[in-house]
Amino acid sequence: MKLSRKWMYWAMAVPVLGAAGLGIWRYSQPSTAHAAAATATMSPIAVSTKPGDPVNRIEHLTCEVTQGWPVILVRDANDQSPWWVQGRAERQEAQRYSARAHFGNETTESGQRYQIVVLSAADESAARQFETGTTLDQIPADLPRSEPIEVVRR
Incomplete structure (x- = not known):
């Protein structure tokens, strides 16, 4: 049986095109990690401190996150300042957490403004990767976070 050139072309091209199409479709779908982050981004994060x-220099902040484990960041209200990672959050109730936060030092003058942001890490072990006292130039874009809250030092 002699096969025509056209038949051989289609016998090879169709499976290759089908596999390529499946590959393109598969990689165009959101990964589960991105889907989880998108869902978590919409999760509310409530902080006890209001704008x-x-x-005081040292405060105990409480926050509620519906998913994940909170990481509290504080910086001087100047947008060029780095974000300081605050003390590790401890679970108080189901979704309520408490952590110690520092606003300046002994020489910081009254009236100094600070910003607070609460991140929602995937879980406690992910939150532990943010070591207390370290700084971040930027807030990680892939983590859900609260809106910045500006407070004033007494």
């Missing part, structure tokens, strides 16, 4: 609240 404009006066704060």
Whole structure:
């Protein structure tokens, strides 16, 4: 039986095109990690401190996250300042956490403004990767976070 050139072409091209199409489709779908992050981004993060609240040098902040484990960041209100990772959050209740936060030092003057952001890490072990006292130039874009809250040092 002699096969025509056209038949041989289609016998080879169709499986290759089908596999390529499947590969393109598969990689165009959101990965589960990105889907989880997108879902978590929409999860509310509530912080006990409200904008404009006066704060002491050391405060215990409480926050609620519906998913993940909170990581608290604080920086001087100047946008060029780095974000300082605060103390590790401890679970108080199901979704309520508490952590110690520092706003300046002994010489910081009253009236100094600070910003607070709460990140939601995937779990406690992911939150532990943010070591207390270290700084970040940028907030990780892939983590859900609260809106910045500006507070004033007493």
